Amino acid sequence: MTPDLLHKPIEIFTGLSLAVQSKLKIKHDGWLQDTDILASPNFEQRPDNAEIDLIVVHGISLPPGEYGGGYIQQLFTNQLDPREHEYFAEIEGLRVSAHCLIERNGHLVQFVSFNDRAWHAGASCWQGRDNCNDFSIGIELEGCDDEGYTDAQYQQLARLVISLRKQYPALTEQALCGHSDIAPGRKTDPGPCFDWNRLNTLIHS
Ligand SMILES: [Zn+2]
Numbered sequence: 132m133t134p135d136l137l138h139k140p141i142e143i144f145t146g147l148s149l150a151v152q153s154k155l156k157i158k159h160d161g162w163l164q165d166t167d168i169l170a171s172p173n174f175e176q177r178p179d180n181a182e183i184d185l186i187v188v189h190g191i192s193l194p195p196g197e198y199g200g201g202y203i204q205q206l207f208t209n210q211l212d213p214r215e216h217e218y219f220a221e222i223e224g225l226r227v228s229a230h231c232l233i234e235r236n237g238h239l240v241q242f243v244s245f246n247d248r249a250w251h252a253g254a255s256c257w258q259g260r261d262n263c264n265d266f267s268i269g270i271e272l273e274g275c276d277d278e279g280y281t282d283a284q285y286q287q288l289a290r291l292v293i294s295l296r297k298q299y300p301a302l303t304e305q306a307l308c309g310h311s312d313i314a315p316g317r318k319t320d321p322g323p324c325f326d327w328n329r330l331n332t333l334i335h336s
Contacts, residue, residue: 161246184301237283276322289333
């Protein structure tokens with residue numbers, strides 16, 4: 132075995148269920164241990180009485196329909212160059228973030244501590260409560276509404292949801308939704324291809 136192969140993701144050697152079972156650890160400061168961090172300036176403290184009790188799943192690609200350019204990471208850290216693409220010029224000055232991004236290959240990046248308020252939901256409402264950013268955790272999957280997400284993304288998302296529920300007990304089974312559920316008519320992500328049953332099956336495997 133070449134040294135290179137030794138550093139391949141663990142999933143290749145252990146199969147699907149073991150990959151989900153390997154735990155992600157969340158520290159008390161709200162950051163994942165042993166996970167890549169790109170700290171975003173786009174956050175603030177949650178309101179004093181806010182309990183974290185909702186996970187919002189999103190889909191995003193930049194430019195729309197393209198993957199792997201690193202532009203989502205640049206967007207969430209205010210480093211997107213508007214000269215690189217006409218779409219980037221359209222969204223120049225947009226200040227957004229999510230707590231985490233899961234890339235097409237399953238790679239996980241964290242931008243904002245789970246204890247803080249990321250800027251992912253916008254105008255939104257969940258079960259009669261507005262401003263979902265106050266009480267939610269936003270997880271972006273790299274993808275488009277009209278294309279399925281990858282096995283690696285479902286596995287990583289399941290791992291993350293399992294760990295979040297352990298760390299924040301108010302994140303019940305029902306406290307999981309898509310951006311389109313809290314901003315209907317305005318947002319469509321993660322899109323009709325996102326398979327909620329598949330996610331829930333992995334979480335309970
Ligand atoms: Zn979204």
